[in-house]
Amino acid sequence: MTTDLLYLTLSAGLCAILWIPYILSRIQTWGLVEAVGYPANPPELPAWARRATRVHANMVENLAPFAALVLVAQAAGLANEMTALGAAIFFWARVVHAVVFTFGIPWLRTLAFAVAWVGMVIIFLEIAV
Numbered sequence: 001m002t003t004d005l006l007y008l009t010l011s012a013g014l015c016a017i018l019w020i021p022y023i024l025s026r027i028q029t030w031g032l033v034e035a036v037g038y039p040a041n042p043p044e045l046p047a048w049a050r051r052a053t054r055v056h057a058n059m060v061e062n063l064a065p066f067a068a069l070v071l072v073a074q075a076a077g078l079a080n081e082m083t084a085l086g087a088a089i090f091f092w093a094r095v096v097h098a099v100v101f102t103f104g105i106p107w108l109r110t111l112a113f114a115v116a117w118v119g120m121v122i123i124f125l126e127i128a129v
Contacts, residue, residue, distance in 0.1 A: 007088055022049045078127055082122055
């Protein structure tokens with residue numbers, strides 16, 4: 001497996017577990033029966049859990065273009081050290097993004113998001129140029 005595909009796999013795995021914290025918060029705040037149902041007036045979740053929900057949604061939104069770029073680079077035979085670097089940057093910046101967003105650290109959240117985006121741009125430029 002190439003480095004690009006490894007980081008795509010790790011990114012998909014990260015996306016696949018990012019729902020766990022906010023679901024656990026729902027169970028803790030609402031109780032198990034309400035958490036698996038559709039409560040009419042559920043109690044508000046803690047701020048960190050609401051942010052964790054947005055972390056997961058944001059990762060879902062960004063995983064699709066990242067995956068497309070990695071897979072196009074692979075299929076076109078354009079995967080190289082730069083695409084591997086872009087994939088690594090994307091993954092580690094998304095890990096940082098998940099942590100700082102959940103903990104509510106605004107400047108680092110935006111910086112981590114931008115760094116992950118730069119990772120995608122690096123891969124895009126290797127494909128397009």
